[in-house]
Amino acid sequence: MNRRSVIKCYITVSAGIFLLPSCLQEKRKPSIAIKHIDIGGDEEDMLAGLSEAIIPKTSTPGAADLSAHLFVLTMVDDCFDPDAQRNFMAGLHEFDELAKSRYGRSFVKCSSEHKTTLLKDIESRKAIPENAAAFYDSVKRLTIQSFTTSQYFLTKVHPYELVPSRFHGCFPVQQ
């Protein structure tokens, strides 16, 4: 609970003790300021887990090291239209339900084998609810975007040239 919700609680308490439970039930806030979508810390953790499963840490940084899920959150919150945001949130919950129905636990708590199996099934569209599949596609697209436009990727993997100083129209492909 952050400072603002504590203050909100005090105000509510002074207004009437019977309102107190609604404050206590308030879900954990996401780690960055979110304006438009109703998302909590648990859901953020799920996004982080999913992004990391899509691009895992190996001997090199993965999605979590680059906070790719925060980019996903930012894009959904700032750039998606309200319909797309609703579909995204609906898909997020359907996705987690899918994990629960298959493995009896939410996605973040699944083993990495189960996570991998689930994602591969989604990739091949094996009996996957529409919203969950669309949600997964959005997260994957944005995770890839975050990864491939990160400072790490554009300096260490495929360096970006701010000042190429050249253009060749017929350049041999280097294999």
Next chain:
Amino acid sequence: MGNRSDNRIFDAIVIGSGMSGGWAAKELCEKGLKTLVLERGRDVKHIKDYPTTNMMPWEFKHRGEPPYEIRQANPSVSRCYAFREDAMHFFVKDNDHPYVQDKPFDWIRGYQVGGKSIMWARQTQRWSDFDFEGPLRDGFAVDWPIRYKDIAPWYSYVEKFAGISGNKDGLPNLPDGEFLPPMELTCVENYFREIVSKKYKDRHVIYGRCAHLTEPQEIHLHQGRGQCQKRNLCQRGCPFGGYYNTNSTTIPAAANTGNMTLRTFSVVHSVIYDDKKGKAAGVRVIDAITKETVDFFAKVIFVNAAALNTNLVLLNSVSARFPNGIGNDNGLLGKFVAFHNYRARMTASYHGFKEFTTDGRRPTSAYMPRFRNVFRQETDFLRGYAATIATGRSRLPAGASLVGEDLKNALCGDQPFGPWNIHSQMMGETIPKETNHVALDKDKKDEWGIPLLKISVGYDENEEKMIKDYFEQMTEMFTEAGFTDIKTSDSKQAPGLDIHEMGGVRMGRDPKTSLLNEWNQLHACKNVFVTDGACMTSTSTQNPSLTYMALTARAADYAVAQLKKSEL
């Protein structure tokens, strides 16, 4: 600069500091006139005021994409291809400066020193007599009062100063200019060029001439500009001065003379007409911030507020002599507005040249000058279109059905290249019509008390036929070249998004049917010159900025000569 001195009397006033206003300022100042340059927006100093110019991709919070709230509040400007996180601060937000759309019109504006010259696409093709003689030959609009020979030396004059990269192609319908070396065409563009010239004797694929310093000359180094570094991030403003914008060239040149006073945040209300003297006396300005009204006086006035805003200023300049706007004796002010039809695009693939790709970046493309109805009328529509052709290869997207380490390896490795991609866009001439017009809204005003501009501009049957022809002809040429996966698309975009709106204050020979004479003077008020897009009698297919620059330098030269003879 930003001068708030008491002086209200100048030799000349220039309204606007963009593509053409910058040239008016430079020419008038260099010829010794004390010149007031009025800009409604803020100052943008070369390099210093390009905040995003050296930002890396990851430094943009949304990697360039404008947030939904901004897009929703500003639907028109959000449709502009360059309205992205790296350059959106140079564009006018719809919300800040509303206008009335009688018909859908995406009005793209840049209210700052430099105007839209900061974000322009830098294509600079000359007109020829096939363009200037078009209206007369084909019986639309009115005859241009000038011909190619009148403007040719002025094209050369502005090209040398601006720095134009081009190839001498020797085409009668697209005259060569004063060129710096061209950049390269790609293998596929060169191949397509050969195929096209073999099959069609009047069709040419050439290098798109553009305002880039491929090999800066003394005149450019003197401006403090250097070689184009092929960044292709031009819309942010270039720290090298590698492309032409007003901020790095004409405005500093005007300032260096000591004759320029640049007054920013100066919204022009109207041109003041002196009934006794029978000419314009000056310009009424409303301070954008204090809202205070200030009058400035001069012997000669250049109106370069950008095409539609120039119409607005003139329409709002009412007096006993000109109750319908200054110079508007024939009621045609604001009418015969035209633009370029940019709706049609094509894409295709090519599976040849597999062993080659491109390397580095290129801030221009290949170009096909107009080939329809050039030498004679040959189709069921009037005039024609030019087309851009851009080709390149990208690596196949990694990730389709991959996930986890497999996906990561694919992203980090070198994916194989896909086939060559070919993109083309049509740039069609539209026929100016009286019904395509702008006017002052009778009720709605902006926060400075100036009537909002009401825009009523639309497409017609000629444009639909031209789109169809472009699709057919390009498909035929693409097929001939063995391109595959040929696709056509019609964006149906509203006029305006081409950012080539022109006319409303057209040039002509006869005061009964035009507003301006062959020197860009109002027929009925000779010390007012209009040399931006508003003056255009017809649009042809070339990107128009180069022609505005040349017309402006020519008109300024004439204005000063007339002043010296006490004729103004």
